[in-house]
Amino acid sequence: MKILLLGSGGREHALAWKIAQSAACEQLYIAPGNAGTAAHGTNVNIAVNDFEQIRSFCIDHQIDMLVPGSEEPLVLGIYDFFKSDDALRHIPVIGPSKEGAQLEGSKAFAKQFMQRHHIPTASYREFDDSSFEEGLAYLLQHPVPIVLKADGLAAGKGVVITSAYEEAAAEFEGMIKSAKFGDAGRKVVIEQFLTGIELSVFVLTDGKNYKILPTAKDYKRIGEGDTGLNTGGMGAVSPVPFATDAFMEKVENTIIRPTVEGLRKEGIIYQGFIFFGLINVEGEPFVIEYNCRMGDPETEVVIPRLQNDLPELFTAVQQERLDTMQIAEDPRAAATVMLVSKGYPEAYEKGREITGIPLPAKDQLVFHAGTRAADNKVLTNGGRVMTVTSLAGDLRIALAHSRQTAEDIQFEGKYYRRDIGYEFIS
Structure with a gap:
């Protein structure tokens, strides 16, 4: 093939x-x-x-x-x-089809879909230029913190969470009136803030059947302790310790199954990955967002733990026989640390030579992100440069191994978070 x-x-x-x-x-x-x-x-x-x-x-x-x-x-x-x-x-x-991909392409579409199929998610309202004044008034009486989401794709950066009404109003105006996120922010979803801990759940579906892949948790903020600007992702761990069998049964019954069945009932063609961005609120799962593909950097911990032949799974998707497949997971924990360019997620430089990249090993892999090859050298070519993924019987050990290799890899302006997985190793 x-x-x-x-x-x-x-x-x-x-x-x-x-x-x-x-x-x-x-x-x-x-x-x-x-x-x-x-x-x-x-x-x-x-x-x-x-x-x-x-x-x-x-x-x-x-x-x-x-x-x-x-x-x-x-x-x-x-x-x-x-x-x-x-x-x-x-x-x-x-x-998925273009319509199915709207689960990620439009926050408003996703929210309406969840409402139709009674899938637990935060309450919300949506506004655009025609309802700007109404939206502003709604915003100013909304409980804090306030979550504002650009409706369309914004490279993982179209979400603002603030407890200041003045900042919220400025962001709302910036999205709709000043095109802060381009066309992605011409429509804005204002939603309830949920307090809890997040995780990522992935399924592969053939449109009728589905298989749940290993769980993961990623870390979006640039700064340690989950501070600073949002990024595309600074690291991830798998599995998620609090994603117990009982919790995942709730996820499957209230979220995964209704999503796959809802797509089928509405005649939406969907054969591929569904990413469920979830939050655990006092033991109850809620959907924060859908993605129509695997996450990044979660893929870098999920795929190394997946023991199945991937093209074989893809063929089962195409033939609508995923129900005949069994998912096999590596029992070890995986931890990935993302190395980024100085200045990311804002302005950053490219073209810095990268040295100290180790060869792949049985328990550690380096996955390139923003890199390019030139003159027998590897150069930085993006904000997120590469991830170091380690596998070990204990998450603490996997994280320590990834941090050590992240330290060994060198390029000018290198930065990485040293506290990935901090909630689970204290």
Whole structure:
């Protein structure tokens, strides 16, 4: 089987590493890939949103399966693009239709979907330019803290949580009137703040059946102690200690099953990953957000713990027989630490040489994110540069090993959080 994987981050490196291990994978291509993915397949200089070039490549290279790693091509409708083209429709796309991808592409769509199917989530209202004054008035009488979410995709940065009405009003105006997040913020969801601890739950669905993958918890804030600006993610751990069998039974019964059944009942085509961003509020799970793909950096701890053959699972998705598969998890804990460029998540420099990258080992992997190869060197090419993932029988040991390797890897301006997993190791 010839597989084309779309994306260039740490998530795609982890997926490439896993896919390439399968005997079913004859050839793996990654578009556009990074300096790390090149070790597992062939990087192809095609942007994830260039559907015409992707089309030509799939035809010319007789691609048998397309795996979109990131949300952009899914939200833009790459599934529908393939299924509406006679030359492409035979190629399975591991991801939802454009309508299904709206679970991530539109916060308002997701909230309305959850309301229709009685899925527990925070109460909310949505506003746009036409209802700006109404929204401002609603905001100023809303209990604090206040959560404001840009409706569309904003690279993980379109959420503001504040206890100051003045700041909330300024952010609300900035999103709608000044296009702070571009078109993504033309509509804003204001929702109730929930107090609890977050986790990420992932399922793979064939549209009828689903399988739950290993749980994870990521850390979004740039600063230690969960302080500072939101980022795309600074690290992750798996499994999540408080995600007990009893808690996960609640998650499955009140959230996962109603979501998959709701999609099917509404005739929404969805064959791929569903990411449930959840919060545990005094033992009860609520949905914060959906994503239509795997998370990053959660993928870098979930995929190393997944013992199944990934292309085999993808084939079962395409053939709607996931119910015949069993998920096998590595019993060890996994911990990943993200190394980022100085200044991230705001302005940062690229092109810094990276040294001290270790070779892969049985209990440790380095996944590249924002890197590129040039003149036999590996250079920084993004805000989030690479993750170090370690596996061990104890989470504390896994975290210590990841931190040690993060210390050994060198590039100018390197920064990483040293407190990933802090709630679980005190």
